[in-house]
Amino acid sequence: MKVLVTGGAGFLGSHLCERMLDDGHTVVCVDNLSTGHEDNLRGVADHPRFHFEKLDICHPFDCGAVDYIFHFASPASPIDYTRLGLETLDAGSLGTRNCLELALRHRARFLLASTSECYGDPEVHPQPEEYWGHVNPIGLRSVYDESKRFAEALTMAYHRYRGLDTRIVRIFNTYGPRLQLDDGRVISNFLRQALLGEDLTVYGSGNHTRSFCYVTDLIEGIVRLAASGEHLPTNLGNPKEFTVLECAQLVLAVTGSASELVFEELPKDDPRQRCPDISKARRLLDWEPKIGLRTGLELCLGHFRQRLAEAGLLQP
Ligand code: UDP
Numbered sequence: 001m002k003v004l005v006t007g008g009a010g011f012l013g014s015h016l017c018e019r020m021l022d023d024g025h026t027v028v029c030v031d032n033l034s035t036g037h038e039d040n041l042r043g044v045a046d047h048p049r050f051h052f053e054k055l056d057i058c059h060p061f062d063c064g065a066v067d068y069i070f071h072f073a074s075p076a077s078p079i080d081y082t083r084l085g086l087e088t089l090d091a092g093s094l095g096t097r098n099c100l101e102l103a104l105r106h107r108a109r110f111l112l113a114s115t116s117e118c119y120g121d122p123e124v125h126p127q128p129e130e131y132w133g134h135v136n137p138i139g140l141r142s143v144y145d146e147s148k149r150f151a152e153a154l155t156m157a158y159h160r161y162r163g164l165d166t167r168i169v170r171i172f173n174t175y176g177p178r179l180q181l182d183d184g185r186v187i188s189n190f191l192r193q194a195l196l197g198e199d200l201t202v203y204g205s206g207n208h209t210r211s212f213c214y215v216t217d218l219i220e221g222i223v224r225l226a227a228s229g230e231h232l233p234t235n236l237g238n239p240k241e242f243t244v245l246e247c248a249q250l251v252l253a254v255t256g257s258a259s260e261l262v263f264e265e266l267p268k269d270d271p272r273q274r275c276p277d278i279s280k281a282r283r284l285l286d287w288e289p290k291i292g293l294r295t296g297l298e299l300c301l302g303h304f305r306q307r308l309a310e311a312g313l314l315q316p
Contacts, residue, residue, distance in 0.1 A: 002026040004066040004108070006057050006099055007073030009036030011178050012113065012171070012215065014044075016070055019219050021047055028063045031073065032056040034087060035080045040178050057095040058087075065106045068226065071099045072113040074147065078267070079184035085143035092147025093154070100158045103166075111167040111226050112155045114233060116274055117145045118170060126241075126275040129170065129233050139269040152233060159231050167225055172237025172276045175296065176215030177303035181311065187212065190248055191297070191304045194257035196313060204266030206245030209273045213238035214296035217289035224285040237276035238289040247293070254297040 003020050007013040008029025013036065020027045026049040029041065033054055044050045055061050057073050074091040075081040081088040096112065103110040119127045120135030135145045158164040175187040182188070193200045213236070221236040242250070248261055281287045291299070308314035 001067040002028065002065065003068040003070060004028045004030065004063060004102075005070045005072060006030050006095070007036060007071075007113075008052070009033060009038060009040050010072060010076070011040070011176075011180070012174065012218070013072040014040035014178055015176070015215050015219050016072065016222065017041070017044055017050065019223060021049055023223070025049070027051070028053065028066060030055050030057065030061070030063065034084060035075045035077075037180070057098055058090045060098050060101070062102060062105070066108050068109045068111070069099055069103045070111050070113070070226070071096060075144070076115075077180070077183040077185050078141070081144040082140055088143045089147045092151040096151040096154050100154060100164065103164055104158070104162055109165045109167070109226070110155065110158070111169065111222070112151055114152050114168050114170045115144070115148045116170055116172040116235070116237065116276065117141065118149050118152065119274070120145060121269065121271040122274065125273055126239060126277040127235070128277040129235055129280055136269055140267070141269050166231055167228070168231075168233040169222055169225055170233050170235045171218065172213060172235065172274065173210045174213045174215055174218045174237070175300065177300055179300075181304070181307055186210065186244060186247060187297075187300070190251040191255070191300060192308065194251050194255040194259050195304055195308055197257065197259055199260050199262040200248045200251065201264050202244055202248055202261050203264050203270065206248065206263070207243050208266075208270065209241045209243050209275065210247070211238050211241045211275045212247070212293050212296070213289050214291035214299065217291055221281060221285060221287045224287050225281075228285060230284055234281055234284065235276040235278055236281055236287075237278065239276055239278050240292065241273070241275045242293060250294055251297060254294060254301065
């Protein structure tokens with residue numbers, strides 16, 4: 001296949017490009033590099049079946065015929081999407097529409113990278129796909145949450161009204177090599193802080209929870225969903241739930257760091273708990289994550305050390 005990955009220079013997009021090349025496909029990667037980095041494409045840039053174009057999907061574009069479009073372009077970390085609020089809304093609306101039109105033109109299949117943020121601060125736990133969510137439509141996170149909810153609505157509309165062959169994946173917290181050091185996410189912050197010997201910043205009491213999926217597990221799920229015939233949203237994530245405090249302690253154990261924990265104010269609208277119900281993915285895709293948090297953190301360490309050394313913050 002020839003596949004198009006939007007947001008291919010981002011964290012998840014770059015892992016997906018790599019996997020698609022490994023599976024024998026030709027990959028066209030587009031990214032406006034607003035939050036993605038060409039650094040993430042180091043491993044694939046010279047691959048004969050890989051092509052990169054710097055462009056903004058919010059303006060109509062066409063890189064030629066493709067068989068599958070994986071639409072991953074959007075700011076995605078709380079720091080990025082609150083800094084780039086309007087751009088985030090545009091990526092989910094205008095950008096998604098342009099990608100769906102492109103899929104129609106080339107009769108390509110289409111997969112939307114959506115998010116557990118569609119569930120907001122959930123009142124149902126764990127969250128199954130049937131849950132409609134508890135989202136503040138005007139809160140700080142709304143630029144991301146509503147952008148992705150609208151992108152889901154658009155995707156379903158192209159499926160229902162235009163007959164487009166679509167998929168929607170709701171991605172829960174994912175981590176791995178190539179997370180940006182400064183994206184403000186909990187795993188990137190804790191690993192960076194622990195390796196630099198700085199205090200680990202726990203927001204609130206640290207008793208709120210997240211569930212963390214290692215990136216290669218997630219990509220495997222996406223590949224399986226892409227090959228399936230399922231049009232309705234499907235959760236992918238690791239159902240093992242950790243408090244933020246447990247996560248901090250695990251990072252200290254894995255890094256052997258003597259850093260201390262400091263408690264800071266919990267950001268507004270920060271969901272209290274989040275955990276995917278992955279029964280559907282288990283049943284439909286015969287998929288479940290294999291890599292636990294401790295092993296996953298160990299697998300990330302090399303990457304974080306290297307990037308900190310390149311930034312001159314850590315001795316190589
Ligand atoms: N968090 C924290 N310290 C940090 C960064 C994040 O305690 O340095 C918390 C944050 O408040 C949230 C959880 O960790 O409750 C996960 O945050 P992240 O930004 O990684 O993802 P999201 O909130 O989008 O799930």
